[in-house]
Structures are given as C-alpha cells and as structure tokens.
Amino acid sequence: MRLARAVDGALLAIAVFIFLFIVLFPFYWIVLSSFTPKYELFTIPPRYWFSTFTLENYQVLANSIPLTRYFVNSLLFAAGSSLVSVAAAFLASYALARIQFRGANLIFIVFVMSIALPQIGGLVPLFELFKNTGLINTYHGLVILMSSLVLPFTIWILVPFLRQIPYEIEEAAIMDGARLPHLFWFITLPIMRPALVTMFIINFIIAWNELIYPLVFATSGSNKTLSVGLVELAVQPTAGGGRPWDLLSAMSIVMIVPILIVVLLFQKLIVSGLTRGAIK
Template structure:
C-alpha cells in the first residue's frame, strides 16, 4: 500500500513538474516581449542581457508620437468588433436555419461553407479587391468589416450548427403552443441556452479579426483606415543604430496582445456564468 501511494505521489510530482515547465516555456515569449517593451534601447541590446531592467514607458511614448496611434487603435477596435458582431449575428441565424429547417441540398451547402475555409486568404485578395473597388469601399473600415465578416462566417456557422441541434426542440414546441413567434423563440429560448457558445465564438472571431494583417494591408493605404496590425509593418521598416527598432516593435506587440487577453478573460466569465442559466430559464 505504501509503495502504491509512493508511486502515485512520484507520478503526480512528475506531472506537476512537466506542467510547470510547459507553462514557463509558454509564458517566456510573452515575458520577454513585455520586458523589451519597457526597456531602454541601449539596455535592450546590452551584453550580457538584462532580464530585470529598470522599466520605462519611453518606448510607448515614442510609439505614439511616431505613428497616428489613436487612429490605428480606433480603426482596429471598430474593425474587430464590427466584423465579429456581424459574423456571429449572421452565423447564428444561418446555423438556426440549417439545424431547424433542413431542405434538400442544405447539407451540401454547409459542406461548401466548410470547404471554403480551406482557401488561402491570398487567393481571395484580387476578387475581393475588385468587389470593394466597385462598391467604393476601398480604404474604408466598412469595407474591411464586410470582408473579414465574410471570412469568419463559414467557421462560425459550422460551429454553431451543432450547438443549435443540442437545444431541445421540445422547448421551442412548448413556446409555439404558448403563441410565441420566431423572433421571441430565438431571443428567449435559443439564445440564452447558446450563450456559452456565442461568447466563445465572439472571443475567437475578435482575436482572429484583431490579428488579421493581409486584408488591412491590401485594402487600405491611409491612416483613416489602417489598423494596428499594419502599423507593425511600418515600424519594422525603420532603422536604428541597433538595426530594427525592437523596443518599439515590442511595445506595439504588447499593445496588440492586451485587448485579446481582456476578451479571453471576459469571455471565460461569460461561458462559466451562462453555462446552465439559459436552460433553466
């Protein structure tokens, strides 16, 4: 018995050590880019490197002064939020239609949406550019929202269909007997039950849109529509006595990471709190 407990304790200790190593390796890049963002340029390239330098906000001040930072940040927030909300809203309606009103060929249509995710983004740039040009949406955040939401919709629909199918149809049938219409059933029955999945897709889509580079890079050319992801390429082109301005790149990288971290934390709370509340209601 003692040997069994000892062996079990050793296995648990080894497991904890492996988990700790995995966490340290995973967090090391984030730690390094955070430290680099608050390190003076001269200290950043000092030999030997300083792992605990004297922090400074000079890099963020220089970043804001060298770029139209406020415009880029505003455009990124509007672009990511707009495309996320639009994609999830349309996908929710489409997923409900696929799950509750199947028609001949709907399975093939859903399969086509799934297969469209396999297309590389670079292959769609030219036709999308022509469409946006004809609609006079080039160099606008609205155009970026339309394009990005169309990219996010296939995966979102495919994911939400399975969640809609898990909603008991008896709940909707009982609501129909009570005289509710379709919009009321969606708002008061289906949506509360699907709150965890909706929150998850909002978080995933926001991060994908926030980090997207190719569409803002191709479809914008002025600060009025550029996003922070494009600013990374602009900062990277600068030259310093040490080569690239890695301190500014690190500061911009931290700025890009913070909203994504906040969204993940907020969505986790929404998922946990709404996991069973919708079904009980």
C-alpha cells in the same frame, strides 16, 4: 507504489514547468524589452530583469505612428466584424439546424470545408471586386471582409449547439400562437446567448489579430489597424540599420494586453461555449 507515484508527480511537474516556461518566457521578454531603454536591449550578457525602467519607448511609439487612431480602428474593425458575423451565422445556423430542406447537409459541409481554404488565395479577386465597388479604405469594407472570413467557423460551432436544443420548446411556443420573430427573440435567442457571446469574443480576438486584410485593403492612414502599425514599425529604417525592437516590443504589448484581459475575463465562457457546441 508510492515511489512510482512520486516519480510520476515529479515528472509531471517538470513537464508543466517546461511547458509554461516555453509559453510565457517570450511574453515576459517582450514586456521587459518594452520598458527597457534602447541602449540596454542588446547588452552582453543579457539582463533578465529591469536595470533601468522607462516609459520612453511608449512615448516614442505614440509619436512615431497615430497610435490612438490605429487602436480605435482595430476596436471598430474587430467589434463590427464580430457582431455582423455572429448575427449572420445565427440566422444561417437556425435555417440549417431547424428547417428541413434538400441540400441542407451539403451546404453545411461546404461551409465547414471553406474553413480550410487559404486566405491569401482569394486576395486578388477580392481586391478587384472591392476596388470596383468602392469598398477599399472603408470601415464597412473591412467589416464585410472579416465577417466573411470567420462566418464559416461560427456556423460550424452554432449549428451543433442549436441541434442540442429540444425542438419541442419551439413547438410549444408555436402552439401558443408564437410566430417566427417571437421564436427568435423570446425562445431561441435567450437559450443561445452563451454560445453567441462566446463566438463574439472568439471572432473579436481573431479580428483583432488579423493582418492580411487590413494590410491589403486599408492603405490610408485613417483606416489602418494596430497590426498594420506593427508592420510599419518593423520596416522603418534605424540609425544602426536594424529593427526598432524597443518600439516593436511596446507595440506588441499594446496589442496583447487588451486581448489578454478579454481572455482572462471570459475564459470559462469561451471554453464552455465551444465544448457545448462541438461535443455532439
């Protein structure tokens, strides 16, 4: 019995090690490449540790693209779309979870089914619509687009969360003379705060990594995001005819590190918010 447990423990440890290696090694290699001089990236045999540590890749990156502008654009794009989507989803979820009207379940099902629609399928009509309304190359246009993309998923999470809140709490407040704005602000919102913060963080991560919408709807340099900058670097010609892997690695780190910090800081909140809203 002890031998069997020891074998099971050893196999589990080996499996976990292999899984972590597969997941973490690409990230480690990007970090290594971002601080390695370009002429050492393709040495044979490859080097798995820093032989020459340099910040030159980041300096060249900052001179190749407007890095600060792209970073600010990504921050505004992700934060704005997350705020709008969570606010709109909260109102829609409250109506679907609390107000009894014909077709409420059907509307909720339509929202859930829309999550499976391919994003690229609506690019052409959306581009024509935004072009005619003057929303191309605008911050609010990108925020509207991204908010509409993550809105169904946000509603799908918030509706079950709201349904778990006893309605008797709101009934007691109504009996005391509270009106709908007071219910929202003083009763429902404090209870929903963990779920709302969780969805804001998740939507922020999704928007930060979004490529298709900024690539198609932000063609001017003043509105491009980091993901678009990564594509621009990938298609830049180099002396040897290949890709500038040194700059691509540095750009990848610039994009990954902020999200990694957010996930590490709020991982417990993200998991608890998702599970509390999706279990029931």
